[in-house]
Amino acid sequence: MSILKLLPQSVVSSLQKSSWVEYRKMGLYFADLYNNTEENQEVYRRLPHDVLVQRDRRLRVAIDLSVKKQLLPESEWSDISKDLEFTEMIERHTEQVQKENDLRRAFRE
Secondary structure, eight states: OOGGGTSOHHHHHHHHHSGGGHHHHTTOOGGGGSOOOHHHHHHHHHSOHHHHHHHHHHHHHHHHHHHHTOOOOGGGSOOHHHHHHHHHHHHHHHHHHHHHHHHHHHHHO
């Protein structure tokens, strides 16, 4: 169930007009906006090839749209459920990488 279904329609419409969902209008997922840190690079290295290809495509489309100062048609906006699924997957992998890095640091000390 989408969290947007639980909110009043006036709140949903104001959220959809706000800038925090502009990334969806360019076909991006929230996790696509994360900074490119060493941990994130390790996470991306561990992703299945097809997921990484899809992410790279979303980023390229978003860059192209940004240069053209355009947005995708509403039918092509990123889906909230897929966005949450991808972001949760990235978060799980990031936590695992962080734990491994902490373990390495503790072992070195």
